[in-house]
Amino acid sequence: MVISLGLFDPAHCQAVTQPANEPVAAGFDVGDRVALKDLSTNLLDGDRPVPNRGESVFRVEQIGGEHADIATDDGTVRGWVRTDQIVPFESAITFYTTKIEADPKDAQARAARGRIWIEQKRWDWGISDLNEAIQLAPQDPRYYHLRGRAHVQSNQNEKAVADFTTAIRLDPRCALYYYLRGLVWDKKRYFDKALDDLSTAIRLDPGNVSWVLVRGKVCSAHGRHNQAMDDFEWVIRMRPGDPLGYAARGEEWLENLESDKAIADFTRAIVLDPSSISGLLLRAKAWKRRFDFKMAIADYSQAVRRAPEDPEPHQELAWLLATCPEKAFRDGPRAVQEGTMACELTHWNDPECLDSLAAACADISDFQAAVKWQTRAVELLPRDDKNRAVFRRRMFIYEAKHPYRD
Secondary structure, eight states: OOOOOOOOOOOOEEEEEOOTTTTTTOOOOOOOOOSSSSSTTEEEEEEOOOOOOOOEEEEEEETTTTEEEEEEETSOEEEEEGGGGEGGGHHHHHHHHHHHOOTTTHHHHHHHHHHHHHHHTTTHHHHHHHHHHHOTTTHHHHHHHHHHHHHTTTTOOOHHHHHHHHHHHHHHOOHHHHHHHHHHHTTOOOOOHHHHHHHHHHHHHHTTTHHHHHHHHHHHHHHHHHHHHHHHHHHHHTTTTOOHHHHHHHHHHHHTTTTTHHHHHHHHHHHHTOOOHHHHHHHHHHHHHOOOOOHHEEEHHHHHHHHTTOOOHHHHHHHHHOOOSGGGGGHHHHHHHHHHHHHHHHOOOOOOHHHHHHHHHHHHHHHHHHHHHHHHHHSSSTTTOOHHHHHHHHHHHTTOOOOOOO
């Protein structure tokens, strides 16, 4: 649940005289990642506890005196703790290892260290620690939850479902466990089970708007457009100042060929978050659907200026400049420049970027380079990728010395 913070409410804690952005001698600063020293520690919203998320990794949002405002990366859990109750992420492994050496039967310390290993993508070490924690405390659902997350991230989905199911059996009122199992069901293409779990999670935690947004996207991906639109409308009503709801509804309008409504929603999202690159890319896509290539190029160009280190705007702009069906909007040399930048930013290992560069080379009649980059793009795609056949057809077009038009 997204919870309003009460860290600086004088009714709940002592007045803070230190500036919120001034570092304290606790080894961390605003923006740093931290973990709770004890998984059983509750965050507080004012003086109310925020339970059952001690196993998360948090980010420091504010610091004041002996207190810190912290939140999960997704922003779904927020609260405050004392600064002596958290440890910097970088030194967490050492901290928990010391606790384990002092008490080898400390299940919480093993689970906490396992969580840090998982965050560092050291799946085997994390799962090993969690196996030990489960052996020490087999009735604690948090440890199955953490191991389930490790299994998800290491592509062991069957084991993940089993772990989340055990966590649910041990704590059937924890919405998070249903939510995570729902995501795995969706990954395994069991839509009905995914929808059931996501709906249960939302029923148990009705204030979690982010989960409603996710459910809407799952419904949209499976063709349940009316259900998806209902969810996106609900998100917008609950968070009228959040650009994500408008962006999601815009994508749904675009899926339903309502480009005018999509553009209006994407524009609203951009107004609410002027730094949004995804909003510009989505609106450019909508302009393309309306064959308004001038406006599409303008949005892609603006995205490139705002995020020069992001390869996607370069790739999208290169593709449109190289393959636009209207000659007036094609610009082969600029397309090569943008396509090359996209490939450099992805170390020449992204098939989509190479595909765009190949199209750009073909547009300026450099078919030798076009075939070279398109062949590389095909080689990088997995054999079961649905785009592989499309990429191969374009390679044959370039071999025949013809440019590609979208």
